[in-house]
Amino acid sequence: MLTKLLGALIAGLLLASLLAFRQETAPASGVPSYTSDGQLKLPEHYREWVYLTTGIDMSYNPALSSADHSMFDNVFVNPEAYKAFTQTGTWPDKTVLVLEVRGAQSKGSINQKGHYQGSDVMGLEVHVKDEARFPGKWAFFGFDNETSAKMIPQNMDCYTCHSEHGAVDTTFVQFYPTLLETAKKKGTLSAGYQKETSTKPPAK
Amino acid sequence: MLTKLLGALIAGLLLASLLAFRQETAPASGVPSYTSDGQLKLPEHYREWVYLTTGIDMSYNPALSSADHSMFDNVFVNPEAYKAFTQTGTWPDKTVLVLEVRGAQSKGSINQKGHYQGSDVMGLEVHVKDEARFPGKWAFFGFDNETSAKMIPQNMDCYTCHSEHGAVDTTFVQFYPTLLETAKKKGTLSAGYQKETSTKPPAK
Numbered sequence: 342m343l344t345k346l347l348g349a350l351i352a353g354l355l356l357a358s359l360l361a362f363r364q365e366t367a368p369a370s371g372v373p374s375y376t377s378d379g380q381l382k383l384p385e386h387y388r389e390w391v392y393l394t395t396g397i398d399m400s401y402n403p404a405l406s407s408a409d410h411s412m413f414d415n416v417f418v419n420p421e422a423y424k425a426f427t428q429t430g431t432w433p434d435k436t437v438l439v440l441e442v443r444g445a446q447s448k449g450s451i452n453q454k455g456h457y458q459g460s461d462v463m464g465l466e467v468h469v470k471d472e473a474r475f476p477g478k479w480a481f482f483g484f485d486n487e488t489s490a491k492m493i494p495q496n497m498d499c500y501t502c503h504s505e506h507g508a509v510d511t512t513f514v515q516f517y518p519t520l521l522e523t524a525k526k527k528g529t530l531s532a533g534y535q536k537e538t539s540t541k542p543p544a545k
Numbered sequence: 546m547l548t549k550l551l552g553a554l555i556a557g558l559l560l561a562s563l564l565a566f567r568q569e570t571a572p573a574s575g576v577p578s579y580t581s582d583g584q585l586k587l588p589e590h591y592r593e594w595v596y597l598t599t600g601i602d603m604s605y606n607p608a609l610s611s612a613d614h615s616m617f618d619n620v621f622v623n624p625e626a627y628k629a630f631t632q633t634g635t636w637p638d639k640t641v642l643v644l645e646v647r648g649a650q651s652k653g654s655i656n657q658k659g660h661y662q663g664s665d666v667m668g669l670e671v672h673v674k675d676e677a678r679f680p681g682k683w684a685f686f687g688f689d690n691e692t693s694a695k696m697i698p699q700n701m702d703c704y705t706c707h708s709e710h711g712a713v714d715t716t717f718v719q720f721y722p723t724l725l726e727t728a729k730k731k732g733t734l735s736a737g738y739q740k741e742t743s744t745k746p747p748a749k
Contacts, residue, residue, distance in 0.1 A: 388723060389627070392596035395617060397649075398659030413599060423593070443722065445601075450719045450741065451710045455602030460722045506655045515654045518647065518664045519592060537654065 373469045380489035381482040387439040391423040393517040411445035413458050430527025431510050436470040508534040577673045584693035585686040591643040595627040597721040615649035617662050634731025635714050640674040712738040
């Protein structure tokens with residue numbers, strides 16, 4: 342009886358540790374979560390996800406006048422999707438990509454030149470792959486608060502632009518330097534992107 | 546006897562799952578590792594660590610002429626140290642900060658303006674806190690290959706500059722937007738940084 346109790350106790354303790362450990366190490370899970378009226382909840386821990394890249398003042402419109410100050414774009418992806426991409430060269434279902442826009446500052450503390458990132462988040466956009474939920478598998482959400490956002494309608498330009506020019510599965514992997522190498526090795530670059538780069542190699 | 550065996554079996558299985566889970570989720574462990582002759586090994590999975598910030602063309606010398614093309618600096622920290630910082634506002638022993646320098650590209654694919662990050666890593670510097678190993682607790686390492694690097698001698702300027710101007714514990718937390726907020730809340734900003742910002746507020 343004592344042995345049985347001891348066995349059960351040890352098993353219980355180990356199970357509890359396992360669950361506690363799992364909970365402690367998985368706060369950053371990227372499974373997309375929605376409100377009852379279909380809005381996407383902002384992934385709370387996206388800053389602890391895997392970082393893909395940063396751009397500054399990027400635009401596909403050369404005529405667009407610059408804003409009055411520079412902006413950085415940081416891109417993060419949920420760790421599960423990142424891991425799958427490194428193995429397959431493409432995105433699994435339930436991929437969540439977060440684009441965080443931050444104001445750029447220039448002179449501050451000892452910095453005299455160039456730009457660094459300020460505390461203000463000026464925008465948050467999320468691109469979600471949820472095959473059973475969205476007709477085109479992917480959807481965009483633009484957050485104007487830190488809680489939830491409505492889906493951007495599928496007739497908006499972002500969908501066609503991503504679909505036509507995204508290097509992998511409607512996403513701009515051509516701007517994610519480490520993943521671009523993976524996609525090249527795995528042979529997962531889209532036909533559109535390959536055609537674009539074969540006729541006009543990317544300028545430095 | 547059967548109960549005892551069963552208890553031991555369950556306990557063993559649970560322990561094995563716990564260890565397997567731990568191993569699977571901790572490939573990015575940031576404990577600094579050295580070669581037998583005291584060089585720091587490059588942390589292999591630093592791109593999967595926690596991202597802190599990116600700057601472009603930053604310099605504390607306004608007279609320095611720009612290089613012929615722009616460079617981004619990305620900063621990563623080992624997850625254990627990041628977690629400790631969010632709780633305490635300062636860095637624990639065995640903190641490893643990695644600065645990755647990447648060339649900036651401008652026109653490529655559909656991008657016409659601003660800059661995005663290219664595939665070439667132009668530099669890698671690591672700042673390590675290892676209290677028992679380094680007299681000043683921290684040391685810098687500049688990598689010119691992807692394997693290991695010698696410590697930068699302690700009489701170099703980087704040590705005094707970080708010590709005098711770093712917002713938290715000789716590190717430039719003033720340029721890590723999310724952690725700067727944490728340090729303010731936890732009251733861990735250095736006296737030097739507080740004096741600097743009270744006499745000359747950072748310009749936007």
